Amino acid sequence: MEFSYIIEGGDFSKAGSASSEVKKILKQLNLAPEKIKKIAVAMYEAEVNIVAHAYKGVMEGKIDAEKVFLRFRDEGPGIEDVDKAMQEGFSTASEEVRQMGFGAGMGLPNIRKNSDSLKVSSEVGKGTTVEITSYINN
Amino acid sequence: MKTLILEDVVKQLELKPLSGQALLQKEVTGAYCSDLLSDVMGHSDEGQVWITLQTHKNIMAVAALKDLAAIILVKGLVPEAEVLSLSEKEGIPVLSTTLSAFEIAGRLYQLLEA
Ligand SMILES: Nc1ncnc2c1ncn2[C@@H]1O[C@H](COP(=O)(O)OP(=O)(O)OP(=O)(O)O)[C@@H](O)[C@H]1O
Ligand SMILES: [Mg+2]
Numbered sequence: 694m695e696f697s698y699i700i701e702g703g704d705f706s707k708a709g710s711a712s713s714e715v716k717k718i719l720k721q722l723n724l725a726p727e728k729i730k731k732i733a734v735a736m737y738e739a740e741v742n743i744v745a746h747a748y749k750g751v752m753e754g755k756i757d758a759e760k761v762f763l764r765f766r767d768e769g770p771g772i773e774d775v776d777k778a779m780q781e782g783f784s785t786a787s788e789e790v791r792q793m794g795f796g797a798g799m800g801l802p803n804i805r806k807n808s809d810s811l812k813v814s815s816e817v818g819k820g821t822t823v824e825i826t827s828y829i830n831n
Numbered sequence: 832m833k834t835l836i837l838e839d840v841v842k843q844l845e846l847k848p849l850s851g852q853a854l855l856q857k858e859v860t861g862a863y864c865s866d867l868l869s870d871v872m873g874h875s876d877e878g879q880v881w882i883t884l885q886t887h888k889n890i891m892a893v894a895a896l897k898d899l900a901a902i903i904l905v906k907g908l909v910p911e912a913e914v915l916s917l918s919e920k921e922g923i924p925v926l927s928t929t930l931s932a933f934e935i936a937g938r939l940y941q942l943l944e945a
Contacts, residue, residue, distance in 0.1 A: 709896060713896060730897075733897070737892070
């Protein structure tokens with residue numbers, strides 16, 4: 694099956710709602726609870742990154758018998774140095790965003806730890822694409 | 832660490848339920864104490880109580896995605912109104928204490944380890 698959700702940049706009041714919808718789908722599909730837990734962490738972090746760092750984006754998902762594939766595409770400032778952004782503790786979040794408890798620089802590391810494959814590609818001044826794959830039977 | 836019923840935790844720690852009074856029969860398997868949302872995403876576990884000073888809507892999104900048992904707000908902090916309605920919808924009670932995170936975590940640790 695396939696689905697897609699719009700994600701608004703800057704709108705923290707809705708942050709996580711797309712992930713919560715997809716989590717419901719994963720439950721309906723009877724995926725293993727451990728798998729669902731990991732995918733929930735990974736997709737929430739990717740969704741919040743669009744809210745916190747980009748202008749607008751979309752989460753596109755595709756689920757088949759073998760895997761859950763999620764692609765987050767956004768229009769935004771992009772990431773200058775992806776390797777650096779992947780390091781735990783690196784964050785460019787604003788003071789305001791940090792006060793809400795975001796900006797620990799743990800989002801991308803969380804995605805890596807909770808997925809089987811993570812691909813981040815970005816063009817400065819244009820946007821970022823984050824692709825997350827979780828294999829269902831491992 | 833043992834498993835407790837949330838209602839017993841509420842009574843023994845004198846927590847004030849701000850929402851979800853009807854949802855206190857669930858089990859508590861532990862707790863996590865942090866104000867950084869990604870830290871909670873990465874390190875908390877299903878069934879745990881989350882101790883925090885954050886009061887905005889996103890705490891419910893995190894708690895629901897992680898299947899946490901309840902949220903304890905420290906220092907008498909009052910959540911945004913929407914947190915409480917979301918809390919009922921997600922089935923995750925919001926509990927209040929006047930104590931600091933350090934004090935309430937210490938007491939909860941003793942309860943769970945006793
Ligand atoms: N979609 C994105 N668009 C632009 N920059 C991004 C995007 N996602 C991540 N980044 C950059 O990578 C950094 C690290 O991201 P990461 O998710 O690990 O931490 P964070 O979002 O800053 O904090 P946390 O996720 O712990 O709340 C961000 O601070 C930001 O500079
Ligand atoms: Mg992040």
